[in-house]
Amino acid sequence: MFKKFGVFGLATILLFTGATSAIGVERYISVSATGSIKVSPDAVRINATTYSSAATSKLALSQTASASEKLRASLLASGITKTYIKSNAISVLPEYNYTQDKGSVLIGYKATQSFEVVVRKANNAGSVVDGAVNAVGDNLTIDGVTPFIFDSTKASAAARIDAVKRAKAKASAYARLLGVTLGKIIYLDESSGGLPVPIMMGAAKSDSGATVVDLGQQEVVVNIVTRWTIN
Numbered sequence: 001m002f003k004k005f006g007v008f009g010l011a012t013i014l015l016f017t018g019a020t021s022a023i024g025v026e027r028y029i030s031v032s033a034t035g036s037i038k039v040s041p042d043a044v045r046i047n048a049t050t051y052s053s054a055a056t057s058k059l060a061l062s063q064t065a066s067a068s069e070k071l072r073a074s075l076l077a078s079g080i081t082k083t084y085i086k087s088n089a090i091s092v093l094p095e096y097n098y099t100q101d102k103g104s105v106l107i108g109y110k111a112t113q114s115f116e117v118v119v120r121k122a123n124n125a126g127s128v129v130d131g132a133v134n135a136v137g138d139n140l141t142i143d144g145v146t147p148f149i150f151d152s153t154k155a156s157a158a159a160r161i162d163a164v165k166r167a168k169a170k171a172s173a174y175a176r177l178l179g180v181t182l183g184k185i186i187y188l189d190e191s192s193g194g195l196p197v198p199i200m201m202g203a204a205k206s207d208s209g210a211t212v213v214d215l216g217q218q219e220v221v222v223n224i225v226t227r228w229t230i231n
Contacts, residue, residue, distance in 0.1 A: 026186070027180075027229065027230050027231075028186065028187075028227045028229050028230060029171050029175060029182070029228050029230055030187075030227045030228075031171045031174065031225075032167070032224065032225045033164075033166035033167035033170060033223075033224055033226070034166070034221060034223050035158075035161065035164070035223075036219050036220065036222070037155050037158045037162065037220055038217045038218070038220075039149055039152075039155045039217065039220060040216075040218075041147035041149055041215045041217075042120075042149060042150050042151075043118055043120050043122055043147070043148055044118075044122050044125035044146065044215075045116060045118055045119075046117040046118075046119060046125065046129065046142065046144075046145050047115070047143040047145075047146075048071065048142050049112050049114045049143055050067035050071055050112065050136060050139055051067070051110060051111065051112040051139060051141070052064040052110070052139055053095060053108055053109065054109060054111075055108050056109060057094075057109040060092060060108070060110060061092050061111040067136050067139040070136045071135065072085060074131045074132045074134070074136070075117060075128065075131075075132065078127065078132075079121070080119065080128065084117060084119070085117055086116045086117075087113060087114070088114040089112070089113070090113045091111065093110055093111075094106055094108075095107050095108050095109060095110050118150075122147060122213070126210060126212045126213050129142055129145065129213070130211050145213050147215045147218070149220065155220040156220055159221060159222040160222045162222075163222045163223070163224045168226075171228045175230055180230040182228055182229075182230060183228060183229030183230055184229055185227065185229075186228065187226060187227035188224055188226050189224065189225045189226075190222060190223070190224050191224070191225075
């Protein structure tokens, strides 16, 4: 038979007694830990939309296509490659004006094309936004800028090291508390915290009138569950 003891709700020690101890059943402590590291984002995602209103859907779409061409040209001139320019949606919808005497009256059509642009050099994001607005004018909206970590491989590795150190320290503390000797690790399961949820950030203007995107820091998190033998 065996007995299972909970310790502060954070760790589990499994002790086998009686007949089962004769067959050398392993005893262990199981602990969880979280490792994290803060990293400055190295890329920025820009969401932008070109649009135009016209009497016909064909004309509205044509004018929006012209605005989109200006946007693409501006992005390419800012050093953004085509690989990092993606259309998310294109729409043409009727526009109505409502009055009490006539109800809904068709007044034209509005066409839009939305884009997702990745700026690999995060510090250039502000100038990319300014270039796009200057090129397209009033037929463009900047819907959001999101600093993010383009490749989290190194950050995740650092968070993983932190998680293992914390798990071992916690297991050692429980072993001392219980009067046993901590042995080797026999189990590890990782549950990645993933990339942090990006914060939609507005772009501010500096004293010089240029747009500045504040990058801040983001946290990469790794969660693990470990099991250690005890003697």
